Amino acid sequence: MKKYELLIAEKPTSAKKIAEALAEGKVSQEKNKKVTYFAFTHNGKEIVIASCLGHLYGLVEKEKNGWKYPTFSYEWKPIYEVQKRASQTKDFIDTLKKLAKNADDFTVCTDFDDEGTVLGLNAIRFACGQKDAHRMKFSTLTKKDLIASYQNKMKHMDWGQANAGLTRHELDWIYGINNSRALTLALKTAGMFKILSTGRVQGPALKIIVDKDREINKFKAETFWQIKLQGEVDKEPVLAWHEEGKFWEKQKAETIFKKTQGKKAIVSSVKKKEMTVLPPFPFDLTTLQTEAYRCFGISPKETMSITQGLYLNGYISYPRSSSNKLPVALDYKKIIQDLGKQSDYKALSAELLKKKMLKPNEGPKVDPAHPAVHATGELPKKMAEREAKVYDLIARRTLATFADPAVNELMKAEIDVNGENFIARGSVTKVSGWYTFYGAYAKEKDEELPPMNEGTEIKNPKIEQLEDQTKPPKRYTPASIIKELEKRNLGTKSTRSSIVDTLYQRQYVHEKSIEATKLGVAAIETLEKYCPEIIDERLTRHFEEETELIREEKRKPEEIIEEAKKELTKILANFKKHEKEIGQGLLLATKETRTELSAIAPCPLCKKGDLQIRYSPRFKSNFIGCSAYPNCKATFGLPQGLPKPTKNFCKECNFPEVLIIRQGKRPFNYCINKQCKLKEEWLKKQQEKQSKVKATSVDSEE
Numbered sequence: 001m002k003k004y005e006l007l008i009a010e011k012p013t014s015a016k017k018i019a020e021a022l023a024e025g026k027v028s029q030e031k032n033k034k035v036t037y038f039a040f041t042h043n044g045k046e047i048v049i050a051s052c053l054g055h056l057y058g059l060v061e062k063e064k065n066g067w068k069y070p071t072f073s074y075e076w077k078p079i080y081e082v083q084k085r086a087s088q089t090k091d092f093i094d095t096l097k098k099l100a101k102n103a104d105d106f107t108v109c110t111d112f113d114d115e116g117t118v119l120g121l122n123a124i125r126f127a128c129g130q131k132d133a134h135r136m137k138f139s140t141l142t143k144k145d146l147i148a149s150y151q152n153k154m155k156h157m158d159w160g161q162a163n164a165g166l167t168r169h170e171l172d173w174i175y176g177i178n179n180s181r182a183l184t185l186a187l188k189t190a191g192m193f194k195i196l197s198t199g200r201v202q203g204p205a206l207k208i209i210v211d212k213d214r215e216i217n218k219f220k221a222e223t224f225w226q227i228k229l230q231g232e233v234d235k236e237p238v239l240a241w242h243e244e245g246k247f248w249e250k251q252k253a254e255t256i257f258k259k260t261q262g263k264k265a266i267v268s269s270v271k272k273k274e275m276t277v278l279p280p281f282p283f284d285l286t287t288l289q290t291e292a293y294r295c296f297g298i299s300p301k302e303t304m305s306i307t308q309g310l311y312l313n314g315y316i317s318y319p320r321s322s323s324n325k326l327p328v329a330l331d332y333k334k335i336i337q338d339l340g341k342q343s344d345y346k347a348l349s350a351e352l353l354k355k356k357m358l359k360p361n362e363g364p365k366v367d368p369a370h371p372a373v374h375a376t377g378e379l380p381k382k383m384a385e386r387e388a389k390v391y392d393l394i395a396r397r398t399l400a401t402f403a404d405p406a407v408n409e410l411m412k413a414e415i416d417v418n419g420e421n422f423i424a425r426g427s428v429t430k431v432s433g434w435y436t437f438y439g440a441y442a443k444e445k446d447e448e449l450p451p452m453n454e455g456t457e458i459k460n461p462k463i464e465q466l467e468d469q470t471k472p473p474k475r476y477t478p479a480s481i482i483k484e485l486e487k488r489n490l491g492t493k494s495t496r497s498s499i500v501d502t503l504y505q506r507q508y509v510h511e512k513s514i515e516a517t518k519l520g521v522a523a524i525e526t527l528e529k530y531c532p533e534i535i536d537e538r539l540t541r542h543f544e545e546e547t548e549l550i551r552e553e554k555r556k557p558e559e560i561i562e563e564a565k566k567e568l569t570k571i572l573a574n575f576k577k578h579e580k581e582i583g584q585g586l587l588l589a590t591k592e593t594r595t596e597l598s599a600i601a602p603c604p605l606c607k608k609g610d611l612q613i614r615y616s617p618r619f620k621s622n623f624i625g626c627s628a629y630p631n632c633k634a635t636f637g638l639p640q641g642l643p644k645p646t647k648n649f650c651k652e653c654n655f656p657e658v659l660i661i662r663q664g665k666r667p668f669n670y671c672i673n674k675q676c677k678l679k680e681e682w683l684k685k686q687q688e689k690q691s692k693v694k695a696t697s698v699d700s701e702e
Contacts, residue, residue: 004046006103008123010110013312015051018109021146032098033091050099053092055079057122059173069181070572072565074173093127100128109136112369113320114165121162132156139370141314164551170561171543175200178568179534182575190583194590197506201491201499204537206508210516210524219472225253226466229422231265231458236450238458240415240424256420257465263418265458270413277406279434281324281363282372283397285493286486293479295441296389300482300497306390314378316394320494321370324363332358338377348399348437360401374398399437406433411449424449475513489541507593522589530578533571600645601656606632613643624672636672652678
């Protein structure tokens with residue numbers, strides 16, 4: 001059999017894309033077990049491309065010693081040996097091993113970031129038995145970029161990136177397993193077993209959220225007063241506020257209020273000025289996640305998943321970028337021309353192509369591996385609703401970046417009422433510029449004032465004195481906490497959303513406006529008291545900075561790992577001294593959190609207990625029961641899916657509703673009342689849908 005070059009991709013989808021881009025003739029699709037790989041020729045050279053399925057190898061404890069800690073003995077093992085759900089990865093490893101035997105050259109073409117490099121290197125080392133390989137570097141899966149990437153591939157792995165990635169994996173493992181074991185065993189000594197986790201970034205992230213809760217709880221509202229003027233000019237409304245804004249003394253506000261009652265309101269001055277608003281920067285991942293949450297309510301984790309799919313289909317560039325720059329090498333004109341082939345962007349593209357020079361409004365952030373996230377111009381095929389929304393956001397942002405600045409005219413009118421000065425402000429768009437390109441996603445809204453001049457009288461003036469209170473700081477959202485973590489240099493662009501997701505899964509936080517649960521608060525309070533180093537963000541940031549020095553080849557991985565082991569040994573020795581106290585501190589909070597997160601509403605039958613979500617080991621399903629059991633035997637069945645409490649009640653029967661979350665489907669509110677009329681209608685519709693599906697299935701078979 002002829003020798004060939006073996007290319008290793010990150011996922012089957014990208015392997016197929018790369019094969020189709022590089023092949024000069026027909027691509028031969030082959031199979032080993034259940035794994036598909038591809039063979040083709042490029043410049044007369046035989047090439048085979050196979051893929052991983054994400055990470056094929058993971059770090060595991062080398063010498064099993066129960067739940068003892070600290071443990072620093074670990075090794076890389078096939079992931080299927082330690083995770084039951086990863087059993088399918090065995091076929092991928094076996095396929096790489098088989099194909100490696102007849103390969104005389106190896107190239108890694110996984111995503112060009114730490115994670116992609118680590119999984120590609122592990123495949124080369126452990127499955128293929130090689131110490132090094134060529135490395136392709138690309139930011140889009142378009143034919144042009146992939147051909148250029150292959151022709152200009154690096155002779156060796158990027159060892160700075162590889163060692164940084166490997167070090168980060170090792171740091172995460174030794175911190176994660178040891179701290180999580182310590183917390184879990186502390187709780188066990190208090191009489192309860194529940195997996196509690198914390199890690200290098202997870203602990204500091206939770207502390208940031210708890211600190212915000214404390215800030216809100218300590219907040220004391222202050223009363224203030226405002227004086228508002230409403231009137232008309234040429235039948236157009238005018239709204240103005242007293243120039244002092246907030247009055248902290250009621251008597252002063254009342255004096256001015258009385259002074260202005262029934263008096264004429266005359267415009268004393270009008271000032272106008274123009275303000276230029278520059279186009280937005282291209283998207284980096286964090287900004288994209290924040291915008292997707294603002295515009296659509298899509299969580300950062302889901303945005304990550306959606307953009308990964310769009311990237312694999314070739315519609316956008318690599319999403320895990322921290323850059324907001326678009327290098328000239330991208331060929332701006334072609335991207336804009338190609339976007340113009342889509343009806344939604346045809347007019348916008350034509351407008352940009354009239355410009356003598358195309359230049360994006362770039363930001364300061366740089367990513368050494370990838371440009372900012374942008375649309376490639378590839379024509380999308382069918383997309384799901386949320387995919388289409390995120391794609392449209394990215395496409396419009398890409399175009400808006402090249403557009404002209406917008407110009408707003410700001411108007412300030414000062415209005416005299418018996419010697420008291422009121423101010424009305426307005427804003428109107430004079431030049432729409434990039435607003436047109438960004439469409440509904442542009443935040444700017446006109447608040448136009450009617451034409452006024454010095455001496456204009458405000459008709460029908462009405463003066464009001466309003467009482468209000470200062471508001472507490474806002475809680476973090478899933479998007480704003482990621483922004484905060486980035487600001488503090490905690491975690492990486494790829495891991496921050498999963499860290500926040502873990503906090504939800506471990507029941508440390510809940511709600512969309514993120515609030516720490518009793519368990520989350522207790523975990524932080526207990527660790528602050530007995531072991532503050534575990535949640536010290538300075539230590540986490542220190543190792544993040546040290547890892548970057550490894551990337552720049554200024555530090556050696558073994559030095560950083562050794563330093564981390566010494567720090568952790570000290571921390572855990574102190575933890576062990578207080579294990580019992582820590583366990584007691586966590587026990588009550590764990591029980592209270594379980595009740596807090598499963599409680600739905602007061603029981604409508606006995607009126608004494610609370611309805612709670614429970615799990616039946618016998619039937620392996622969730623149901624709702626009353627906390628007053630066995631005195632109250634109220635139970636309610638639930639459909640398949642993950643049930644979550646809501647504060648909603650059924651409009652028909654006033655019974656509580658729960659949110660049912662199903663994988664790959666939209667969540668829905670479910671009334672727990674068996675006799676509810678709306679529920680009967682819902683069940684009937686579901687049965688009709690199933691009947692149609694079955695009928696379609698039978699027709700297709702015939």
